Amino acid sequence: MQRACAVFVLLLAMSAPGATRGASHEPRYKSEFTYDEQLLEKMIRMEAEMDKWETRMNEQLGQLTSLREHIDHLMKTEDSRLELIKEAYVESRNNLTALLSRADSQVQQLIEKIKKETATTPNILFKARRVKNETPSAGEIIVFEDVLYNHGSGYDRSSGVFIAPIGGTYLFTARLLSQSGGSVFFEINVNGSMNSNGALYGHQGHSYASADSVVRLLHGERVIIKSLYLNTIDNGSRLYGALASQSNEFTGVLLHV
Incomplete structure (x- = not known):
């Protein structure tokens, strides 16, 4: 409305006598009222056009505002989605x-287990035969002085004692052969205690007493073979001392670490 008033005042000023026509010129309109009417009519049309343009601009601004709000909403939604994805x-x-x-821990444990289960057992093995004393007394260590093999160096041929080079599960066997009519009593002794024993009494011919x-x-x-009882060799009989297939022997082997 203020724009319309300003245009109207401007048009009135332009329509004043002498403002648009010189004194020596003839008027182009039949009367000043006709000129003013036409001028006012133009002003009204201009104001209408301006109102239309203002309406369109407001509509476009509204659309832009709505579009911006939609974009902001989409950006916030996308930010939320990105945050959830993150x-x-x-x-x-x-x-x-x-x-x-x-998984790495379980695989490592499995590898260690397989290594333990498939690890090569160290070669600890000995075999000795031919007793040093054919008439051992009660409590005496029976020494086997002919050593066939001694992998790991656990057996001492001079003392008859086996000392474990490493810890593990071992198998020991002993076989003693008496002369005809003799008796044999002995034990496999582990760290000072009987673990197994063998005995032979009142037989005919050469016979074995064995233990494992x-x-x-x-x-x-420590592991030793120890003679038992005072009359270990009964009636004066003796262990058979010949180096043959019937000889006395003491063996040991590491089964598993």
């Missing part, structure tokens, strides 16, 4: 890392 990614990555860590033992030893523990 959180899900971080959680999945952490879960995957933990899963891989557990599976024991778990620690490094440095």
